[in-house]
Amino acid sequence: MIILIAAINYINLATAKAAARTKEIGIRKITGASRASLINQLLTESVATCLAALVLTIVIAQLLLPLVNVITQKHLAFINSPIILVYALGFGLALGVIAGIFPAVYLSSFKPALVLKSSKMDSKAALSLRKILVVFQFSISIVLIIGALVIGKQVHFMQSAALGLNKDQVVIVKNEGTLPDADKDAFRNTSLEINGVKKVATSDGVLGGQNWTINLHEQGSKNAQFIDFLSISDDYVDALGIRLKEGRSFSKKFPTDIRINPPDNQSNELIGSVILNETAVKELGIQEPAVGKNIFLGQNYLRVIGVVKDFHFTSFHNKIKPFAFINDPRRMGNFTIKLSTNNIKVTLAQLQDAWHKFSPERPFEYVFLDETYGKLYQSEIHFEQLFTSLVILGILIASLGLFGLSTFVAQQRVKEIGIRKVLGASLFTITKLLSADFMKLVWIAIVIASPIAWYVMHKWLQGYAYRININWFTFFIAGLLAVAIAMVTVSFQSIKAAVANPVESLRTE
Numbered sequence: 001m002i003i004l005i006a007a008i009n010y011i012n013l014a015t016a017k018a019a020a021r022t023k024e025i026g027i028r029k030i031t032g033a034s035r036a037s038l039i040n041q042l043l044t045e046s047v048a049t050c051l052a053a054l055v056l057t058i059v060i061a062q063l064l065l066p067l068v069n070v071i072t073q074k075h076l077a078f079i080n081s082p083i084i085l086v087y088a089l090g091f092g093l094a095l096g097v098i099a100g101i102f103p104a105v106y107l108s109s110f111k112p113a114l115v116l117k118s119s120k121m122d123s124k125a126a127l128s129l130r131k132i133l134v135v136f137q138f139s140i141s142i143v144l145i146i147g148a149l150v151i152g153k154q155v156h157f158m159q160s161a162a163l164g165l166n167k168d169q170v171v172i173v174k175n176e177g178t179l180p181d182a183d184k185d186a187f188r189n190t191s192l193e194i195n196g197v198k199k200v201a202t203s204d205g206v207l208g209g210q211n212w213t214i215n216l217h218e219q220g221s222k223n224a225q226f227i228d229f230l231s232i233s234d235d236y237v238d239a240l241g242i243r244l245k246e247g248r249s250f251s252k253k254f255p256t257d258i259r260i261n262p263p264d265n266q267s268n269e270l271i272g273s274v275i276l277n278e279t280a281v282k283e284l285g286i287q288e289p290a291v292g293k294n295i296f297l298g299q300n301y302l303r304v305i306g307v308v309k310d311f312h313f314t315s316f317h318n319k320i321k322p323f324a325f326i327n328d329p330r331r332m333g334n335f336t337i338k339l340s341t342n343n344i345k346v347t348l349a350q351l352q353d354a355w356h357k358f359s360p361e362r363p364f365e366y367v368f369l370d371e372t373y374g375k376l377y378q379s380e381i382h383f384e385q386l387f388t389s390l391v392i393l394g395i396l397i398a399s400l401g402l403f404g405l406s407t408f409v410a411q412q413r414v415k416e417i418g419i420r421k422v423l424g425a426s427l428f429t430i431t432k433l434l435s436a437d438f439m440k441l442v443w444i445a446i447v448i449a450s451p452i453a454w455y456v457m458h459k460w461l462q463g464y465a466y467r468i469n470i471n472w473f474t475f476f477i478a479g480l481l482a483v484a485i486a487m488v489t490v491s492f493q494s495i496k497a498a499v500a501n502p503v504e505s506l507r508t509e
Helices: 002-030 035-072 082-108 112-117 124-160 181-192 278-284 344-358 369-376 378-412 414-422 427-461 472-498 502-507
Strands: 170-173 197-203 212-218 225-231 244-247 270-277 294-297 300-308 323-326 334-339 366-368
Touching: 002 035, 002 082, 002 124, 002 378, 035 082, 035 378, 124 378, 124 427, 124 472, 170 344, 170 369, 181 197, 181 334, 181 344, 212 278, 225 278, 270 278, 270 294, 278 300, 278 323, 334 344, 366 369, 369 378, 378 427, 378 472, 414 427, 427 472
Parallel strands: 225 323, 270 300
Antiparallel strands: 170 334, 170 366, 197 334, 212 225, 212 294, 244 300, 270 323, 294 300
């Protein structure tokens, strides 16, 4: 789309400046030049322009490649990839032909007798085409602006939406499973004595990262479901602020909460307790109240002791899935530590000292839970950055074209402006006169682009189970931006023409 905007700029400016070449074309035709030779000449000029631009493009692309790789998280190469250079050369040639074909056909169609009589040969067809292309160009720009606004709002929504848990100031310390049981309890108790540590729990995975699945079904039901789960300790639910809907969390007061392995060849044995989320209760078909119901894992069962409110543990692309917590001390691998201080560096240093006291041979490895969740939306963040960069580039190219066209129009009407000024026209009146035609085209582009942008972004948002609604305010902001960009671009030349000395424009041809 950006390349198309640039090609439209070339077509518009080439046809607009056709008047300056009418006598040249007329003389060539009189001296025997055929239309085919004129078309070849004009196409050659177009291709030469594109190839000259291609040389500059290669230099700029190579200089910007490190920035592109940062935004896209890729390791792209350019100069050292011959096939890319071949593609670039082929594309430059093709673009030169495509962009130059209409101006070449248009210019070569002039009749010698007419063009030698007058230098003004801007036909209605060319004017209409330029208007259509400006509308098309700004329609693309407005679609891109709306797209950038919607993508930005969706990314912000995913980053700020309530997850059903509190991921802030939660540190996951790895390698819990390498400590002896006595040292695990000692590290936990030592950590709780540190000022700034609120809760210390353990788990065998990380929400928003790695978890496991088990196959569960209610007693007497054939509705078996694969359910994501983590094995956690007593304080885990409280440490993450996951809300209980009914029942309780795990507690050392209840020995049956701990997951056990039954003797071989025995079935229908209670092997521990389970906490389910609301979606798991619904998917398993458990009648409320769910607390106290038996959920089978293989031939033996777990007893439901609590139901937690639904929380997000995957990206917003997916609906919340069934989830279960069990308490199996043999599976633990991480400490989950809830902090209650803003002086995180000092608290982490104290936790590191405590860790080295009990595990001097292993490094103190940790990650923040919000970083784990942040990785779920890393691709969307990079996409937003890349898309926004391209939108800015597209708007810049469209504005350059509009700037060139408004400059040409102002030059064409320089005598008219001089006469109006002599007759008393104000600066505002002349600026409005020169800008009005362009602004009408921008308003038409807004009307055309809005439903297209809504459809495209509505389709894009369907990829998210949890998404924003596209409201009218987005289109209002995009339209306002487009009008402001066009107004600034056109007004610069309009004001410049309006403040020019009319004596200079009226004194001589």
